[in-house]
Amino acid sequence: MPKVLVSDKLSKTAVQIFKDNNIDVDYLPDLGKDKDKLFEVIGQYDGLAIRSATKVTDKILGAAKNLKVIGRAGIGVDNVDIPAATKAGIIVMNTPFGNSITTAEHAISLMLSLARQIPEADASTKASKWEKNRFMGVEVTNKTLGLIGAGNIGSIVADRAQGLKMKVVAFDPFLTPERAQAIGVEKVELDELLKRADFITLHTPLIDATRNIINAEAIAKMKDGVRIINCARGGLVDEAALYEALKSGKVAGAAFDVFVEEPAQNNPLFELANFIATPHLGASTTEAQENVALQVAEQISAYLNTGEITNALNFPSITAEEAPRLTPWVKLAEALGSFAGQLTETSIKGIRIEYEGNVAALNTKPMTAAAVNGVLKPQVAEVNMVSAPQIAKDRGINVEIITRDQQGAYEGYIRLTVITERQERGIAGTIFANGKSRIIQVKGINMDAELTPSMLYVTNEDKPGHIGRLGTLLGNLGINIANFNLGRAEVGGDAIALLSIDGEVTAEQLKEIAGLPGVRQAKAVAYN
Template sequence: MPKVLVSDKLSPTAVQVFKDNGVEVDYQPDLGKDKDKLLEVIGQYDGLAIRSATKVTEKVIAAATNLKVIGRAGIGVDNVDIPLATKKGIIVMNTPFGNSITTAEHAISMMLSLARQIPEADASTRAGKWEKNRFMGVEVTNKTLGIIGCGNIGTIVADRAQGLKMRVLAFDPFLTADRAVEIGVEKVELDDLLARADFITLHTPLTDQTRNVLSAEAIGKAKKGVRIINCARGGLVDEAALAEALKSGHVAGAALDVFLEEPATANPLFDLPNVICTPHLGASTSEAQENVAVQVAEQISAYLMTGEITNALNFPSISAEEAPRITPFVKLAEALGSFAGQLTETSITGVRIEFEGDVADLNTRPMVAAALTGALKPLLADVNMVSAPQIAKDRGMQVETITREQQGAYDSYIRFTVITERQERSVAGTLFASGKPRIIQVKGINMEAEVTPYMLYVTNLDKPGHIGRLGTLLGELGINIANFNLGRTEQGGDAIALVSIDGTLTDDQLSRISALEDVKQAKALKFNL
């Protein structure tokens, strides 16, 4: 009988789920806070069920000699070292959709509280004052709500706001025009949203692309008197810039459930009268906590008893028999999706994934999920191979798959095409004898390049001297070249360089590369291999 440790607080119903499925469960809800005790006992267990208090560090994973699965009741897995767990063969699962309604409702509650100054009016009244004229609020009816990030939670917020008779704008690069019509929102660019919205609410993960999406510059473009709500992630809003805008009156008020540094025991925003602050309560309802607890218990039990994998962050849903053949192609598909996703800057309306040769006879569903994961991850940090297909569907992305017999020189290859409102962009790859992914075509240009963790992608005009100038500049910038791969359409036409380098590029270095003669585009690419 497999044995599971529950080291954080889960509901009695969840504990019973383990027992009902024939899993021995050891419920020690405070053990996660005791690092030394956790290290001492973790080797006894096949599964670990946690919330946020338990930190699954390198030491814990090293001591977990029998551990097969970690289940996080909730979406965030910052407290789990996923790369090390993966290396040791431990499946890491989460429950990505259990908190959606609760978080959306909290955002709406914060918006209404902000509109009517409810917390401040409550404090004033409790202090024995009767300042009826002081707390003049605003109606939300017929006001415009701007939603930044219209995925699962953002869509629920839009639905609730429409029930309040609000006009809803949405900025989301992955939201298609058809999907926007379906959920009743107006799809706009960020500057348009800023200029028109009376209220702005954020519902996007924190990534390099979304960090400070409401920067000082963006806040300056916002409509005077706007009210800002953030129940998503700290770091999406420049807190210093927001404080200045609140003081000046450009922003009428803000309601924040999340902060750049948490626990937020001190923050300059706390001293401002037109700010509502709550301690990251987005998922804090009894219903949500029950849902994610029961769900994680069911997922862990299914894996330990039958081998079924659901909502895994580090492994596709494939059987043990399929794994040796499929896994290398899963990695190839994710690399191709990541390549295209990192180069795409406009809304994705659809993707096309073509499988040719021997790979077409395999189970391609995990490969499709992996390719979508790679494409979506640059903007959606929490996406995984289970959630990616649902996220694509929620955003109205059309996903087309094609399988066919071998027609070219390669026994197997995969082509991934991103379709946007402006263009189509394709990248194709295959596996060589080493089993490592290789790029064989980009935008119709044939080439051969091994996928490495850090790469520089450059498009340019095929003119003499370009390679020398690029190589010289990389040397001057102290950037070591591991491999230099080239391709072109024709003499004097469009050309591509894919350069494997030994580290990341700074924005300044990339700007200098972009400024080289004949360079059309330069992008730094990063792959999780």
């Protein structure tokens, strides 16, 4: 009988789910806080169910000789060393969709609290001041709500805001016009949103592209008297810039549930009367906590009893029999998706994945999930091979799968095409007999390039002197070339240089490369 440790507080119903599935369960809700005791006992368990209090470190995993699965009741897994778990062959699961409604409702609550100054009015009234004329609020009816991020939570916020008779505009690189129409929002660029919104709420992950997306420059483009809500991630808003804008009155009010440093203590924003703060309560409702607890119990039980993998962060759904042959293709599919995703800068309408030859006879579902995960990951930080298809569906991205028998020279290959409002960009790859992944085509141009951790992608006009100029510039910049791969459509037409390099290329270096004569695009492409 498999044995599971519950080291954080979960509901009694979740514990019963383990028992109903013939799982021997130890419910020790305070054990997660005692890392020494956890280290001592973890070796006897097949599964571990946690919330945020338990820290699953490399040291803990080193003692977990029988552990097969870790289940996090919630989204965030910052408390789990996922690379170490992966190396140890331990599946890490979460419950990514269990608290979406709760977080969305908290954002709406903060918006209404801002509009009517409820926290400050509450404190004043309880102090027996009765300052009725001091708290003049604003209506939300007929106001414009600017939504930065229109994924699962953002779309729920949009729905609730429309119920309040608000106009909703949304900025999201992955939001297609069809999806925008389906959820009743107007898709706009970020500058347009900043200019038009009376209220702005953020629902996007914290990645390089979104860090300080609301900064002093962005605030300057906003309406005077705008109100800002952040229930997503600390770091999306430049807190120092917001502080100045709140003091000057440029921003009438702000309400945050998340902060750059948590727990947030002695934050300068707390000094301001027009700032509302809550201690990361987005997922804190009875319903949400119950939902994620039940889900994680069901997921762990299914994996231990049948091998079923749901919402895994570090492995796709692959059976033991399929793994040896399928795993290299899964890795190739994710790499092709990542390559295309890193080169895509506009809204994605669709992803077309073609499997030809011997790969078409395999289980393509994990390959498809891996490919979609690769495409989405540059813009959606909290995505994995399991959640990627659902996230793509929620964002209105059509995923088309084509399988066919061998028609060309390769026994099997995968071609992935990203379809945007402006263009289609395709990339194809195969697995050689030695198990190595190779790129065999980019944008219809044939080539043969190995996938490496750090690559430079350059498109240019096919004219004499380009290769020499590019090589000389890279040498002057101190960038060492490991491999230099070339391809062109026709003489004098479009050409591609795909280089494997040592180290990383900085933004300034890319700017210099892009400035070379005839260069149309220069991008750095990286793989973990």
